[in-house]
Amino acid sequence: MDTGTHIAMGIAISGLAMADPVVASHSATMGPVFAGIMLGSLAPDTDTVLKLRNNAVYIRNHRGMTHSIPAVLLWPIIISIVLSLFVPEANFIHLWAWTFLAVFIHVFVDIFNSYGTQALRPFSQKWVALSVINTFDPIYFGLHVLAIASWVLGTPPVQTMAVLYGVIFLYYLLRFAVHAAVKRAVYNTIPAATEVYIAPTMRFFQWRIAASTETDHYVGRAYGRSVNIYDRFDRKPLPKSPYVEAAMTDRNIAAFVSFSPIYRWEISQVDVLTEVRLIDLRYRSKTFYPFVAVAHVDEDFNVVNSYTGWIFSEDKLRKKLNFIQES
Template identity: 55%
Template sequence: MDTGTHFAMGIALGGLATLDPVIQQDPTLFHAVLTGTILGSQAPDIDTVLKLRNNAVYIRNHRGITHSIPAVILWGIAIPSLIYAFAPEVNFFHLWLWSFLAVILHVFVDIFNAYGTQAYRPFSKRWVAYGFINTFDPYIFLLHIIGIIAWSIGLHPGYTFLIIYFVIALYYVKRYLEKREMVHKIQDYYKDVENVVTSPTIRHNIWRIAITTKDSFYVGRAVNGNIVIIDEFKRKPLPDLPVMNKAIQDDNMSAFLSFSPIYRWEIDEYDHYTEVRLIDLRYRSKGRYPFVAVVTLDNDLTIISSYTGWVFSEEKLQKKLEALPT
């Protein structure tokens, strides 16, 4: 989820914690728990600072180790311990319980969007991305805001957020069933489907779809349950060519390959250089595929420049390549 929704979830868990009889009797413990749930709801995304280094490091690591099982355990211990150091009179077990729950909830909700997490590390490095909740879901965010406002005007926060989370749970079930129906339609039409990646948009009734079959990739949209295929690409493995073998050694391109499960490739030769481009097919928007990795090499196969990330126009991409020499 986005940072704002995670923050709202931290507040919501603090409200739910008022149902805990021990917390009801101790205002100091309540404030410590609220601090713990807010910090716990944000802690796994500390790897966002990697974006300050470069996109390759960010893409390879964001929602990786910081969302893993060991990291969740570490956050669950470190956050309440830090708070307890400033308020040693509070009940540590209840502080730990609610702070740990906030960390778990953060990672749990992240697995349902298209970006996903490596939540099963260290047992598996595969990305867990169920793809039926948008990274920013306006309905989920709005329900949290309604709960926070209700709390601020005097309604009981515990019962308020208990009701809200029951509604959100039903919403998750509804979105899962909608995705399952789409996948079944696709599997009925394409008999050799190997993978279907769904990516909900901010509009509730519109989904992006990327389909992998034995020989092809299909990119489409689902609107009100009706699936329309927009693009078709032949499925071709990366060629065993010197220019490609050199390009995939670049940090930007290897980061892209570690993250993207459905992509196509292009090699364009010019007078003085060759451009190798990988294009993620999951995020088609306004007629473009904005998530790419590009490497340019001279005629001696020396890398001139490279980039990976989101680019919404060719002009901006070329400017980034000029500004970011390898």
């Protein structure tokens, strides 16, 4: 989920923590527990700083190790030890338990996005992405804001947050039901589909669709059970050539391939360079596909510049590549 939603979730969990008599009756524990919950709700996303290095590192590692099983176990211990240094009289076990819950819920809810997490590491490198809740879901966020506002206005925090999580549980069941209905509609529309990717949007009834058959890629949107196909592309394997082989060893191209399950390719000439471009089909925006990886290969089969990330115009892409080459 986005940072704002994780903060709202942390506040909601803090309200739920008042059910713990040790937290509710011991002020020296209550403050650190609330702090631990808020830090635990945000800690797994500290890997966002990897974006300062480059997009390839960020794409390969965001929601990776920091969302893994060892991290879920280590974050609460680290946070609890640090907070205990400031408030040594706080009950460490209760501080650790509520911080652990905050970290666990952060990682758990992230698997329901289309981006997903590597929550099963180190046992599996697979990305777990159930694609039923958008990274920012207005209904999900709005329910939290409503519950928090109700708490501020005087309703009992434990009962308020218990109702909140009961409603959210039902909301998830509804999203799974809608997701399944959309998937059936896609298979009815494209009977020969061998792969189907369905991703939520901020609108409840609208879903992004990318599907593949043995010979074609299809891209569209679903509005309820109505499926509209916008684009069709021939599904062809990457050609075997030294230019392509060189491009595929580039870190930006490799990061893109590790992340994107469905993409098409284009090969063209840019001055004296050969451009290899991979285009993710899951993120169509109007008529543009903004998530790409591009590598320019010279006549000696060296990658002279490359880029992966979100680009919404060719001009911006050219500027990025020219800047990389000049640097």
